[in-house]
Amino acid sequence: EAGVTQSPTHLIKTRGQQATLRCSPISGHTSVYWYQQALGLGLQFLLWYDEGEERNRGNFPPRFSGRQFPNYSSELNVNALELEDSALYLCASSPREGRAKNIQYFGAGTRLSVL
């Protein structure tokens, strides 16, 4: 069974540009979560999508947005990039029901560098 896949692995942008990060959840998982892992700030929750809807949002400005598609894959968009957006962005997925409902499985991440 394939795990959570994220693309691209690395992304280099300049200040003011937009970045789009993609995530495919584990087959059968309906929830997708995005986290930011920035140096010195640890892992911070960004967004939670379930059944195509945004369910919860962390303490990030509106220029961080995303969506979830009918096949449950997800995009994270970061507009007007700032230097401090440089980080590893991790996507996780979980099933809606069952014993694993509260377990989030992570992808390998997208390393975003803003120059």
Add this chain to the structure above:
Amino acid sequence: GDSVTQMEGPVTLSEEAFLTINCTYTATGYPSLFWYVQYPGEGLQLLLKATKADDKGSNKGFEATYRKETTSFHLEKGSVQVSDSAVYFCALLSGAGSYQLTFGKGTKLSVIP
């Protein structure tokens, strides 16, 4: 709000030494508790979990017991190996409709031969 405090690193141990990484939490209700591990250049892997008081999670020789009275979930391993070198994160899921993981800052473990 919810928070997780874990032992600051880095931690350096010799192979076959005993490992303890302390983790305490603050949460409303009855959270689920997790240990995740991040190997160099990789994402997070679930190491073990516990969903209620006195539950013991275990995997690959690692153990942690959910202690409600001390709000702790300390990670232990009796004999570490070089391959255990990684960053370890303690996390909680409070549920209550939010389903967001709250993480500790991570503890970097280096095991030397």
